[in-house]
Amino acid sequence: MPKGAEFIIRSLENAGFEAYIVGGCVRDGILGRDPEDWDITTIAKPDEIKRIFSHTVDTGIEHGTVTVLVPPEEVERGIRSFEVTTYRIDGEYTDHRHPNAVSFTGSLEEDLARRDFTINAMAYHMERGIIDPFHGQEDLEKKIVRAVGKAKDRFAEDALRMMRGIRFSAQLDFSLDEEAYLGIESLKESLENVSKERIAVELWKLLASAHPDKVEMFFSTGLAPYITEDFPKIQESGIPKLLPFAPVEKIVRFGLFLRNVPDLARKILRDLKLDRESIEGGSHFAALFSEEEVESPYALRKRIARYGLKMVRDFYEMRLALLHQDEAELYSPLESDLLESKRRTGEIITTKKQAESIVKERLLWITKVESEKNCVSLSELMLSGKDLISLGVSPGKRMGEILQLAFDRVLQEPKENEKEKLISYLQESGLLDS
CATH class of the missing domain: 3.30.460.10 (Beta Polymerase, domain 2)
Known part of the structure; x- marks a missing residue:
């Protein structure tokens, strides 16, 4: 005390x-x-x-x-x-x-x-x-979560207690008492009376726990449709077993949780009335798992420009951790192809080594972007709108297009991020007068 x-x-x-x-x-x-x-x-x-x-x-x-x-x-x-x-x-x-x-x-x-x-x-x-x-x-x-008195009475008083019981089960790694479980099943509809903000707090506390896999009880008890209307579709696609190994960060855990429903991720997070950063970040992180693998440092830098360096690093670190877990938890098209190859040839060890090698290579590319301070955002571009105005370009759509082309040039060739080099490139491309 x-x-x-x-x-x-x-x-x-x-x-x-x-x-x-x-x-x-x-x-x-x-x-x-x-x-x-x-x-x-x-x-x-x-x-x-x-x-x-x-x-x-x-x-x-x-x-x-x-x-x-x-x-x-x-x-x-x-x-x-x-x-x-x-x-x-x-x-x-x-x-x-x-x-x-x-x-x-x-x-x-x-x-x-x-x-x-x-x-x-x-x-x-x-x-x-x-x-x-x-x-x-x-x-x-x-190691059991049991209601004081009759579970139905406690849940009828406060419907949020149903989620809290499951959340305590996850945080403490306890079992949910059978009476409490049955009470949730019978009163699940009353969760409609609870604000989405309060529901989101309980969901996050569970996902942030050491046993986020217990989120499955939201589906088995029938609570899922009352969390958000699209929530049941998460279970249809499978709940990631990797959740307990993910960093305890909202964007990472929500994104990983929703990785099988990337098209619904933004809507689910918005329906939960989460903050803008969590909605944007979580839906982007979920989307990364459905994208094809980048095949070059240039493509990786484009991905970083879109999602941010930290998110892309977290994504590849998660995939590396994934490869150390159950093979059934393969996320990306790349890894699915490797899994199919493994089934045809029986080369289990080779396949895992190949996938791990690819992910480690991408992490090395990310480290190089950091160490060499590559330009991966427009704010880091050494050519600005003011520079273009001084060269006779009027503010507007054309200026934005020119800056994007200059930015893409730097994503392809990081060493070209110098004002004079970029102006020469744009002039040679016919986008600026010589």
Whole structure:
């Protein structure tokens, strides 16, 4: 427990109020994981919390939550803010997402009873130890995600909990309790009540986990059509087994996840209301897997000009990692051709070596582009629009075409990226007056 959390609990107790850390931080502490957040629950009401601490923020005052900022001398591990929430009982959930109202209670157990899963329904005190009325520790030992009480009741209250259960299964590498699984199957349609932004957060947390392959449960439980209308088509094309080995970056993991549906990638990511960078990058990364292999350094530089150096490097590094995995996970037309050749000749080792050699060669080409500082974007071209204006070219479509031709010249011959050489080339090509 960080120093700041203990400071808050001691301060509340000194004022006569019971308090504990609660939820995910207790679960992660038992598992030996570093918690992302440290939440505190207390019998004190929000106005009482605010009277005790000098620096607070009303982050969720209507639900009993106040963020407390501890003094600088109590900050440890860079953690200064803690959410402190009054013991509460949730009212009716009519929108399958939020309670219509909450009421405060004097019972810690009643507060824990409203939580989603047993592994998240534990509290801890420095002296009283772990409070675990729903056997969360036992479920941690069994490596199972089980709902508090009846799974259908928990999911009917908040439909996002269905995705959260699968996400916890992926993050912790736990099994999903059978009752929870059946509960998702029976209430899957209620996910329609959840915003796409919240759905996208849960999907990303799962894909970013050590076991993103558990995304398959979105399909097997029937949740997929309620994530986006095109989501089921991902399973039809196959879920990449390589996901766990990919860098934990949105563009890479979303792109790899959607690599079998490149034509739908942009729409799926847009329907999830992701940020522009993730939509553009993820759809581009997915598209790379459907393109034919580049056969020359010039073609590679054109690909870098279109997609960016980092993305192209990530793509080839993924393909290299791919070749070290199951042969059934061959992505590109090049590798498919090699696989067919292997089937005809039986040359398994030769085929894999050939494919690996090609990918390594492309990575060497990329390294050369970097080391030689090749021009791979218009902004790096040593000829500008101002230069063309000085040579009598008016701004407009023709100027853009001339710059593109000059850029293509440099992509073919990187050493030609000098103003004088490019002007001479354009003059010899009849595009500029001598």
